[in-house]
Amino acid sequence: xxxxxxxxxxxxxxxxxxxxxxxxxxxxxxxxxxxxxxxxxxxxxxxxxxxxxxxxxxxxxxxxxxxxxxxxxxxxxxxxxxxxxxxxxxxxxxxxxxxxxxxxxxxxxxxxxxxxxxxxxxxxxxxxxxxxxxxxxxxxxxxxxxxxxxxxxxxxxxxxxxxxxxxxxxxxxxxxxxxxxxxxxxxxxxxxxxxxxxxxxxxxxxxxxxxxxxxxxxxxxxxxxxxxxxxxxxxxxxxxxxxxxxxxxxxxxxxxxxxxxxxxxxxxxxxxxxxxxxxxxxxxxxxxxxxxxxxxxxxxxxxxxxxxxxxxxxxxxxxxxxxxxxxxxxxxxxxxxxxxxxxxxxxxxxxxxxxxxxxxxxxxxxxxxxxxxxxxxxxxxxxxxxxxxxxxxxxxxxxxxxxxxxxxxxxxxxxxxxxxxxxxxxxxxxxxx
Ligand code: URA
Numbered sequence: 421x422x423x424x425x426x427x428x429x430x431x432x433x434x435x436x437x438x439x440x441x442x443x444x445x446x447x448x449x450x451x452x453x454x455x456x457x458x459x460x461x462x463x464x465x466x467x468x469x470x471x472x473x474x475x476x477x478x479x480x481x482x483x484x485x486x487x488x489x490x491x492x493x494x495x496x497x498x499x500x501x502x503x504x505x506x507x508x509x510x511x512x513x514x515x516x517x518x519x520x521x522x523x524x525x526x527x528x529x530x531x532x533x534x535x536x537x538x539x540x541x542x543x544x545x546x547x548x549x550x551x552x553x554x555x556x557x558x559x560x561x562x563x564x565x566x567x568x569x570x571x572x573x574x575x576x577x578x579x580x581x582x583x584x585x586x587x588x589x590x591x592x593x594x595x596x597x598x599x600x601x602x603x604x605x606x607x608x609x610x611x612x613x614x615x616x617x618x619x620x621x622x623x624x625x626x627x628x629x630x631x632x633x634x635x636x637x638x639x640x641x642x643x644x645x646x647x648x649x650x651x652x653x654x655x656x657x658x659x660x661x662x663x664x665x666x667x668x669x670x671x672x673x674x675x676x677x678x679x680x681x682x683x684x685x686x687x688x689x690x691x692x693x694x695x696x697x698x699x700x701x702x703x704x705x706x707x708x709x710x711x712x713x714x715x716x717x718x719x720x721x722x723x724x725x726x727x728x729x730x731x732x733x734x735x736x737x738x739x740x741x742x743x744x745x746x747x748x749x750x751x752x753x754x755x756x757x758x759x760x761x762x763x764x765x766x767x768x769x770x771x772x773x774x775x776x777x778x779x780x781x782x783x784x785x786x787x788x789x790x791x792x793x794x795x796x797x798x799x800x801x802x803x804x805x806x807x808x809x810x811x812x813x814x815x816x817x818x819x820x821x822x823x824x825x826x827x828x829x830x831x832x833x834x835x836x837x838x839x840x841x842x843x844x845x846x847x848x849x850x851x852x853x
Contacts, residue, residue: 423447423457430464438477445481449580455587462584462593470598475640476647478598482606483648485580489527489612493560496651497525499703500613501695502604504637505537507625507774508662511692512540512570513676517727518696520567521718522711524703527563529573529611533783533791536625536774538672541572546670546748546793547737554735568731578606597633601640608645615651615702617695618642622849623660625770631656631849638852651702655694656849661768661803663847664688668782668796668817670748677745680725687847693719694848708853751781751794751817755824757831759807764842765835767803772834776827780818792819797831804844807837 421443426436436444444461447453470478491498499519503509516526530552532539541552552572554562562569581603588594588603608616618641621627622634638654645652657663664685666675678684679692693715701711718724733739741747777783781792794817801813813835816827 479602482580483609486576491612498613499615503619506621506659507770510672518724521723521727526568550737605644618654621659626659667777671796757814766838769834776830
């Protein structure tokens with residue numbers, strides 16, 4: 421196989437064979453194909469697309485390019501969830517213990533914050549002592565004993581995707597649906613669970629800005645999962661505005677605990693119950709209606725909250741913080757952002773709010789930056805809420821006083837007002853099973 425011929429074939433809209441795809445991915449992982457040739461191939465995919473069969477083969481080739489996790493000990497019970505990333509997305513912290521309390525085995529590898537979006541690993545590290553790097557044996561044994569473990573992604577999981585993703589990032593080839601779908605699903609397949617539930621976010625704070633594209637991506641990922649004999653389902657949810665009220669690591673942990681204690685914002689609870697019931701249905705083999713009942717019961721009975729405390733403790737975290745979130749304390753500096761006029765909140769740009777939270781210290785400016793767990797933003801008002809000029813619409817928290825004015829300007833710019841009443845946006849657009 422000559423890489424030149426594969427580039428030529430794809431450039432003219434041809435379909436690569438399974439052997440050609442596997443051989444290309446194996447050689448690229450071994451550094452036998454230079455980045456400039458792979459870049460040309462990726463660009464050809466951006467213009468010509470791929471058939472479903474090519475996408476399934478590409479996903480499998482990347483998934484098997486490094487370590488794979490063996491979760492066969494859990495039979496059909498192992499389940500994973502993936503979000504395409506958003507602002508204020510703390511759903512894993514709530515969904516994982518709900519599902520574990522209902523009998524599913526949540527074995528999840530998770531990422532760190534990227535750009536304006538937060539990462540579950542960073543959030544969990546707000547608990548003193550919490551350990552996101554478990555050995556494969558510790559990972560499996562924790563899932564066995566408590567039904568949930570959430571760890572950082574193993575360094576050698578889908579290494580072909582790691583190389584390709586870094587290349588796509590610098591060659592303007594990220595936004596191709598076949599490449600995004602195969603990239604995400606290669607990691608999910610390698611991570612080994614029998615069932616996979618995807619939360620495809622759509623709107624100003626998400627990768628996919630429009631609902632049509634989000635649906636195409638979600639359907640494609642579900643087809644990839646099913647073609648590899650994994651039970652796969654997806655929801656498409658609103659990321660035009662941040663999810664819940666809290667953005668920032670410890671702030672989001674506190675809000676997640678609120679939901680687990682039967683309080684918390686309605687939009688967050690709705691998304692969590694939708695995800696949890698799909699995960700319970702797939703992993704425990706229940707009808708959807710029964711799974712929904714089971715998810716709501718574990719939340720209402722306090723079983724999910726108890727499971728959360730057990731999980732944090734088993735993974736080395738100080739669970740007294742889970743029982744008494746006031747122990748997290750508050751950031752040294754805080755500043756309120758005030759409404760500029762009477763009326764209603766029309767919109768709240770999620771990307772800008774995420775970026776403001778990151779510059780306050782909740783995200784990284786460079787790969788080496790450290791996260792400030794107490795930094796972030798609490799939104800007191802969201803679209804459709806009535807406001808009076810001077811009302812507090814958001815509070816900023818930081819340890820870096822000098823960042824407050826930039827963040828305040830960004831939050832102010834992110835909010836749009838209306839004089840007329842504004843209809844509430846739906847939080848769930850679609851469920852795909
Ligand atoms: N997340 C991934 O893992 N891969 C992509 O291509 C896009 C988002």
